[in-house]
Amino acid sequence: MNEAPNTVGENRHHFLEIRGLTKHFQSGERKLKVLDSFDLDLAAGEFLAIAGPSGSGKTTLLNLIAGLDRPDGGRISLAGRDLTALNDKEWDKVRQSDIGFVFQFNQLLPEFTALENVMLPGMLKKHHALELKQQAYDLLEHMGMQDRIGHRPAQLSGGERQRTAIARALINQPKILLADEPTGSLDQGTGEQVFSLLMGLQKQFNISCLLVTHNPALANLCDRIHGIEKRPESPTRERIGVDDV
Numbered sequence: 001m002n003e004a005p006n007t008v009g010e011n012r013h014h015f016l017e018i019r020g021l022t023k024h025f026q027s028g029e030r031k032l033k034v035l036d037s038f039d040l041d042l043a044a045g046e047f048l049a050i051a052g053p054s055g056s057g058k059t060t061l062l063n064l065i066a067g068l069d070r071p072d073g074g075r076i077s078l079a080g081r082d083l084t085a086l087n088d089k090e091w092d093k094v095r096q097s098d099i100g101f102v103f104q105f106n107q108l109l110p111e112f113t114a115l116e117n118v119m120l121p122g123m124l125k126k127h128h129a130l131e132l133k134q135q136a137y138d139l140l141e142h143m144g145m146q147d148r149i150g151h152r153p154a155q156l157s158g159g160e161r162q163r164t165a166i167a168r169a170l171i172n173q174p175k176i177l178l179a180d181e182p183t184g185s186l187d188q189g190t191g192e193q194v195f196s197l198l199m200g201l202q203k204q205f206n207i208s209c210l211l212v213t214h215n216p217a218l219a220n221l222c223d224r225i226h227g228i229e230k231r232p233e234s235p236t237r238e239r240i241g242v243d244d245v
C-alpha cells in the first residue's frame with residue numbers, strides 16, 4: 001500500500017462533512033427519529049470515536065455514510081463530493097474504492113480462507129491478481145496472521161477473524177474506515193491488541209477513521225470523541241390513548 005493517499009480536497013473542506021443529517025424509521029404507527037439535524041466534521045487522517053448509548057443511532061450513522069441506507073435529509077460529503085446526490089451505481093463505486101467497513105461480527109465468508117477473504121474486495125475492483133495476492137498477504141502479515149492465511153474463518157480465533165476483517169477493509173486503500181464495535185465481541189486483552197493494530201495501520205496509511213465503541217478506554221485513545229445523544233421516542237397512539245388524539 002502507498003502511504004498517505006488522502007490528500008484530496010481536504011484543504012478547503014473537512015475530509016468528511018456531515019450537515020443536518022436526519023433519519024427516521026417507521027414501525028407501524030411509531031415514527032422513531034434516530035438522527036435529527038446531526039452534524040459532524042472529520043479531518044483527513046483523524047481517528048474519531050463515536051460514543052453514545054445503545055439505540056442512539058451510531059450504526060445508523062455508519063450505514064448512512066457507507067451508503068448502505070439513505071438519509072431522510074441532510075448532506076454527507078467526502079473529500080468535497082456530495083455523497084447524498086449519488087445514485088446506486090455511483091454509490092457502489094464509492095463504497096468499493098473509498099470506504100472500508102469493519103463490523104462487530106467480522107462477516108467473513110465461511111467457505112473462503114483468510115487470504116481469499118482479504119482479496120475479495122480487491123477482486124471486485126479488478127486489481128491485478130498477483131499484486132492483489134501480495135497486498136493481501138502483506139496486510140495479513142502486518143496483522144501477525146502470516147501463519148493463518150490458509151485457514152477458514154471457523155478455524156480462526158475471534159481476534160484472528162477481526163484482524164482478517166480489518167485487513168479486508170484496507171485492501172482497496174480506502175480514504176475512510178468505518179469501524180462498528182470492531183472489538184466488541186472480543187475479550188479485553190484481545191480487543192486491545194486488535195485495536196492497537198487497527199490504530200497503527202490507520203496512522204501508517206493516514207486513513208480517516210470513525211470508530212463506534214462502547215469502551216471508554218478505547219475511545220480515549222482516539223484523537224477525539226464525538227458524542228451522540230439518544231432521541232426521545234415520539235409518543236404512540238396507544239401510549240397517548242386513541243381518544244386523546
Ligand SMILES: Nc1ncnc2c1ncn2[C@@H]1O[C@H](COP(=O)(O)OP(=O)(O)OP(=O)(O)O)[C@@H](O)[C@H]1O
Pocket residue numbers: 025026027032034052053054055056057058059060061
Ligand atoms: N431498519 C430499522 N427499522 C426500524 N428501526 C430501526 C432500524 N434500524 C435501526 N432501528 C432503530 O433505530 C435506533 C438506532 O439504532 P442503531 O443500531 O443505529 O443504534 P446504536 O446506537 O448503534 O445502538 P447499539 O449501541 O445498541 O448498537 C434503535 O432504536 C433501533 O431499534
